[in-house]
Amino acid sequence: MTSTALGLFLVGVALAILILRRSLLASAVGVGQGCLGLAHVAVGRGRVDLAVAIGVTGVAIVISLAAAAVAVHRRRGIDHVDELRELQG
Amino acid sequence: MCGTCRAVLFAVVVVIAGCAAFVALLTTRLERMAAAVGVVGSALSAHALAFSGPAAAAVLLVSTVAMMAAVLGAVAVLEVDARPQRRLQFWKLGLLVPLVAVVVLVGEPLDGGTLVAGGRATAIAVLTLGVATVAVPLLVRRTQGGSPPNGDP
Numbered sequence: 475m476t477s478t479a480l481g482l483f484l485v486g487v488a489l490a491i492l493i494l495r496r497s498l499l500a501s502a503v504g505v506g507q508g509c510l511g512l513a514h515v516a517v518g519r520g521r522v523d524l525a526v527a528i529g530v531t532g533v534a535i536v537i538s539l540a541a542a543a544v545a546v547h548r549r550r551g552i553d554h555v556d557e558l559r560e561l562q563g
Numbered sequence: 564m565c566g567t568c569r570a571v572l573f574a575v576v577v578v579i580a581g582c583a584a585f586v587a588l589l590t591t592r593l594e595r596m597a598a599a600v601g602v603v604g605s606a607l608s609a610h611a612l613a614f615s616g617p618a619a620a621a622v623l624l625v626s627t628v629a630m631m632a633a634v635l636g637a638v639a640v641l642e643v644d645a646r647p648q649r650r651l652q653f654w655k656l657g658l659l660v661p662l663v664a665v666v667v668l669v670g671e672p673l674d675g676g677t678l679v680a681g682g683r684a685t686a687i688a689v690l691t692l693g694v695a696t697v698a699v700p701l702l703v704r705r706t707q708g709g710s711p712p713n714g715d716p
Binding site: 477480483484487490491494497499500502503506507509510513514517518520522525526529530532533536537540541543544547 | 573576577580584587588593596597600603604607610611614615616618619622623625626627629630631633634636637638640641
């Protein structure tokens with residue numbers, strides 16, 4: 475029943491999150507929600523294999539974005555420490 | 564499962580998805596966004612279990628758990644919870660009304676036009692979102708206006 479409409483609604487909300495928030499982790503959440511919506515559309519149309527592919531791809535992208543966010547945060551922290559050392563001479 | 568039960572279950576999933584969209588668009592905390600998406604994924608999994616079978620439900624549930632575990636792990640590592648709270652921006656909720664209207668217009672023909680009950684449930688969700696878009700800011704403004712500026716009772 476209207477799995478397509480519900481999935482498209484979730485994809486639209488995910489797009490809104492991606493547009494409105496500008497952090498990597500928020501992007502990861504948005505991509506995750508979008509992939510869930512697309513997987514639900516695939517399930518509703520009887521394509522479980524396609525849903526598996528979408529889910530695996532979404533998980534990979536979310537893990538990559540989360541790891542990138544952690545790496546960027548740590549890099550900025552290292553830069554901050556280096557700046558402090560330079561200021562202290 | 565009878566037709567009425569299917570319609571009720573779909574309406575419950577639609578309402579859960581709408582509420583989670585509210586939370587995900589309004590909150591400034593990432594763990595709440597991730598929790599909202601996790602709730603949506605669980606509702607979708609229950610919907611797939613009822614209409615498509617356990618394999619589809621397992622796919623959605625495993626995907627949801629893996630995605631949100633990655634996000635929540637990164638949130639825990641970064642400790643982004645310590646950020647100061649920003650003002651809520653209620654205009655974001657206005658995005659939901661045209662979004663749902665477009666989704667109904669696109670989704671109904673794609674589903675073959677045989678989903679009258681689901682279409683009604685979606686229309687009810689549209690009306691609920693529209694009313695809440697107007698009512699929630701008014702209620703919050705009235706509540707904030709009645710208390711002293713320093714927050715003391």
